[in-house]
Amino acid sequence: MDSDSRRTKGTVVHSAESTRSSPFPDEVLERVLSILESRKDRSSVSLVCRDWYNAERWSRTHVFIGNCYAVSPGMVARRFPRIRSVTLKGKPRFSDFSLVPDDWGADIHCWLVVFALKYPFLEELRLKRMSVSDESLEFLSLNFLNFKALSLVSCDGFSTNGLAAIATHCKNLTELDIHENDVDDKSGSWLSCFPENFTTLEVLNFANLSNDVNFDALQRLVSRCKSLKVLKINKGISLEQLLELLVCAPQLMELGTGSFSQELMAGQNGELGSAFNNCKSLHTLSGLWDATAAYLPALFPACANLTFLNLSYATLQSGEFSKLLAHCPLLRRLWVMDTVEDKGLESIGANCPLLEELRVFPADPFDEDIHGVTEAGFVAVSYGCRRLHYVLFFCRQMTNAAVATIVQNCPDFTHFRLCIMNPGQPDYLTNEPMDEAFGSVVKTCTKLQRLSVSGLLSDLTFEYIGKYAKNLETLSVAFAGSSDWGMQCVLGGCPKLRKLEIRDCPFGNAALLSGLEKYESMRSLWMSSCKVTMNGCRHLARKMPRLNVEVMKDDLRDDSHAYKVYVYRSLAGPRTDAPPSVLTL
Amino acid sequence: MSAEDSSDDGGELDLGLALTLGGGGGKEAGTSSVRSRIFTAFPSASSSSSSSTLSTANASAGTKRSAHSVAAAASQVVGWPPIRAYRMNSMANQAKTLETEEFNAIIKKNRSKTNNNDTNGSAKVRATLFVKVNMDGVPIGRKVDLHALSSYETLAQTLQDMFQQPTAPVTATRSSIQDDFMEGARRPSTVLDGSSEFVLTYEDKDGDWMLVGDVPWGIFLSSVKRLKVMRTSEATGLGI
Numbered sequence: 001m002d003s004d005s006r007r008t009k010g011t012v013v014h015s016a017e018s019t020r021s022s023p024f025p026d027e028v029l030e031r032v033l034s035i036l037e038s039r040k041d042r043s044s045v046s047l048v049c050r051d052w053y054n055a056e057r058w059s060r061t062h063v064f065i066g067n068c069y070a071v072s073p074g075m076v077a078r079r080f081p082r083i084r085s086v087t088l089k090g091k092p093r094f095s096d097f098s099l100v101p102d103d104w105g106a107d108i109h110c111w112l113v114v115f116a117l118k119y120p121f122l123e124e125l126r127l128k129r130m131s132v133s134d135e136s137l138e139f140l141s142l143n144f145l146n147f148k149a150l151s152l153v154s155c156d157g158f159s160t161n162g163l164a165a166i167a168t169h170c171k172n173l174t175e176l177d178i179h180e181n182d183v184d185d186k187s188g189s190w191l192s193c194f195p196e197n198f199t200t201l202e203v204l205n206f207a208n209l210s211n212d213v214n215f216d217a218l219q220r221l222v223s224r225c226k227s228l229k230v231l232k233i234n235k236g237i238s239l240e241q242l243l244e245l246l247v248c249a250p251q252l253m254e255l256g257t258g259s260f261s262q263e264l265m266a267g268q269n270g271e272l273g274s275a276f277n278n279c280k281s282l283h284t285l286s287g288l289w290d291a292t293a294a295y296l297p298a299l300f301p302a303c304a305n306l307t308f309l310n311l312s313y314a315t316l317q318s319g320e321f322s323k324l325l326a327h328c329p330l331l332r333r334l335w336v337m338d339t340v341e342d343k344g345l346e347s348i349g350a351n352c353p354l355l356e357e358l359r360v361f362p363a364d365p366f367d368e369d370i371h372g373v374t375e376a377g378f379v380a381v382s383y384g385c386r387r388l389h390y391v392l393f394f395c396r397q398m399t400n401a402a403v404a405t406i407v408q409n410c411p412d413f414t415h416f417r418l419c420i421m422n423p424g425q426p427d428y429l430t431n432e433p434m435d436e437a438f439g440s441v442v443k444t445c446t447k448l449q450r451l452s453v454s455g456l457l458s459d460l461t462f463e464y465i466g467k468y469a470k471n472l473e474t475l476s477v478a479f480a481g482s483s484d485w486g487m488q489c490v491l492g493g494c495p496k497l498r499k500l501e502i503r504d505c506p507f508g509n510a511a512l513l514s515g516l517e518k519y520e521s522m523r524s525l526w527m528s529s530c531k532v533t534m535n536g537c538r539h540l541a542r543k544m545p546r547l548n549v550e551v552m553k554d555d556l557r558d559d560s561h562a563y564k565v566y567v568y569r570s571l572a573g574p575r576t577d578a579p580p581s582v583l584t585l
Numbered sequence: 586m587s588a589e590d591s592s593d594d595g596g597e598l599d600l601g602l603a604l605t606l607g608g609g610g611g612k613e614a615g616t617s618s619v620r621s622r623i624f625t626a627f628p629s630a631s632s633s634s635s636s637s638t639l640s641t642a643n644a645s646a647g648t649k650r651s652a653h654s655v656a657a658a659a660s661q662v663v664g665w666p667p668i669r670a671y672r673m674n675s676m677a678n679q680a681k682t683l684e685t686e687e688f689n690a691i692i693k694k695n696r697s698k699t700n701n702n703d704t705n706g707s708a709k710v711r712a713t714l715f716v717k718v719n720m721d722g723v724p725i726g727r728k729v730d731l732h733a734l735s736s737y738e739t740l741a742q743t744l745q746d747m748f749q750q751p752t753a754p755v756t757a758t759r760s761s762i763q764d765d766f767m768e769g770a771r772r773p774s775t776v777l778d779g780s781s782e783f784v785l786t787y788e789d790k791d792g793d794w795m796l797v798g799d800v801p802w803g804i805f806l807s808s809v810k811r812l813k814v815m816r817t818s819e820a821t822g823l824g825i
Contacts, residue, residue: 097664101724154669180671208671313675363676365666366733394666421666452667478665503664552724581724 073114085124137162141169149175159184167193175203188213232256257287277301286310303327322347338372345377349384357390375402382409403437417452423479462486466493487511509536541585782817
């Protein structure tokens with residue numbers, strides 16, 4: 001399907017094989033298709049006919065690879081000759097929770113080597129859950145002269161030395177986004193590697209790093225980068241220093257503060273307030289570590305235009321939180337810690353009618369004595385925020401009735417991620433399983449794309465999911481289900497399922513193998529601590545040669561039990577870089 | 586972590602970190618009683634318990650679901666609740682820097698358990714100190730919260746729980762932590778490869794690898810970066 005039809009620029013070559021049904025020359029078709037941005041649209045377009053396939057592949061400038069092992073770098077380069085921007089995702093999502101060995105793979109380097117050859121004009125690289133070494137970062141900085149944007153999310157394997165290489169060599173850098181990685185933070189000196197004549201930065205996020213950077217260097221950088229739109233600094237930067245930065249960069253659209261709690265000198269609190277007041281374009285605010293009530297009012301002038309407020313690292317209590325929220329009527333996305341409790345959630349319902357996304361994180365997940373947030377708070381939000389469609393909610397108690405009310409109020413959920421932190425916990429009022437809760441979610445929320453379930457759940461939950469969740473693409477399950485039937489229901493239903501991740505459930509080989517036909521239409525399946533055996537996995541691997549079936553062996557003693565299974569479709573065949581602890585069947 | 590969670594087999598105290606994964610009297614994979622910690626807490630509708638995981642250390646019958654034991658166990662299960670390691674560590678470090686009176690006041694307020702939903706709030710932020718623990722021969726590292734532990738003894742017990750099944754209830758032994766390990770190492774090993782001698786080491790702030798137990802607990806806490814359970818044969822130069 002990938003004819004290597006090369007064309008010289010400016011000439012039109014009529015494809016000999018096809019009777020041209022459209023009067024457009026290739027270039028026109030390409031120009032039209034180049035407007036298309038959506039991956040799904042492009043995918044559809046490429047299937048129309050050979051001409052369209054070719055026009056699409058020549059006009060594509062951004063490629064998204066959801067699983068780095070689904071395809072090889074060479075294949076990508078052969079099909080898409082003009083890529084300027086690459087997004088790559090590597091490890092299974094559960095690696096975020098330490099369920100995947102460090103040496104599992106997803107190393108970026110082999111990709112970079114191919115890119116250096118085939119895409120020397122590569123401008124953007126966005127990586128998630130990939131292993132990235134300092135050598136790779138240095139290679140990147142030296143081999144792509146026009147490189148502009150680097151985003152590393154939840155990656156590992158590199159240190160601040162690698163960042164120093166990027167800062168030193170990437171003369172055209174516009175974006176450096178270092179977000180929630182496992183970085184070896186050696187020193188803050190990387191920031192001082194930006195040359196004094198470097199002015200192109202638009203996005204700088206180093207909140208991930210803990211070592212102090214040279215503040216003067218940072219301040220000069222911020223001052224001379226007039227196009228800087230996003231600045232997210234780390235904890236080491238004080239409130240006083242933040243003030244200085246804000247004064248240099250009133251054009252900021254997204255700000256991540258440093259520590260928000262040092263003592264300010266008399267008068268500086270007012271200066272801070274007016275600095276925030278001058279940031280007329282500010283729509284996103286985050287950071288706010290150690291935020292204390294005393295300094296929050298300085299934020300008020302900036303709150304009127306805020307659409308995204310990330311307080312998930314600020315241990316605010318309901319009083320000061322409510323006061324803050326009263327100034328944020330336009331909020332669409334809000335992340336908080338459960339220290340604000342139900343009263344805080346009530347004030348969300350009262351103040352933020354436009355809210356679309358809410359995430360509530362636990363301040364101390366392992367302490368049962370903490371009240372945190374409950375179903376009452378969630379219900380209160382749902383009454384006030386009818387447009388809510390994305391929720392991530394960590395709590396210690398929930399009821400079926402509450403969830404039913406919530407989805408009745410907010411039927412447009414696309415992402416419903418509920419984590420009742422005590423595994424296998426029933427409805428705390430009725431002591432029944434939470435089946436009806438998730439039943440009501442899938443029955444009511446017809447647009448649901450992503451679902452995470454928790455609490456005491458029988459197979460009935462999965463019957464509901466299989467039957468009603470017609471648009472579900474991602475399902476996460478833990479400590480749930482009664483038998484193979486549960487997983488079979490999901491695999492037998494859910495026509496749009498792409499990612500299924502399961503841990504600690506009583507699903508075995510019968511369940512695993514019931515999805516034989518389905519796995520090729522999915523990106524991946526993860527099953528850990530279930531009842532699947534090696535024989536079951538081998539059977540799957542035998543029947544479905546276009547799937548990679550990988551088993552991670554941790555339990556050294558039990559050869560028959562398949563401890564962690566990761567199944568994914570791949571055009572590239574079994575991978576060659578698996579560590580010894582990963583068996584490819 | 587406490588005595589109630591240990592297996593009900595009799596037998597000697599074994600604080601060594603021999604890889605007695607088949608332990609608990611040689612019970613097989615699949616039997617519920619010695620397998621996972623609380624997280625065979627399947628619904629009673631379930632036909633059988635979960636399969637074991639190395640990560641859920643082994644303990645007594647899994648259907649106990651008292652709040653206390655679950656809470657204790659919750660911190661033992663790898664990757665649950667599903668919060669990115671980055672965020673957990675962030676909250677840990679954040680709590681540490683809150684050295685103000687306000688912080689102490691919050692903590693004091695929350696010592697007494699209250700059901701009061703009032704605005705006095707209960708923003709309890711316990712200072713956690715998660716460090717990575719790796720063990721020779723085990724591909725996946727774990728994380729342990731050192732601030733949740735009080736002494737080298739509890740550290741030894743926690744690590745033992747994490748990486749193997751205890752064969753007996755913990756009794757209060759006074760011996761130094763390394764003696765505990767060495768003692769365990771001297772026991773007959775049931776490990777497949779025949780070697781069972783381990784020592785506990787840590788990397789300090791200067792990047793040096795040291796034997797755990799030489800300095801007072803508090804000083805250890807302030808300098809430890811990560812832990813490693815090493816085979817004695819590999820741990821040369823540490824003054825063993």
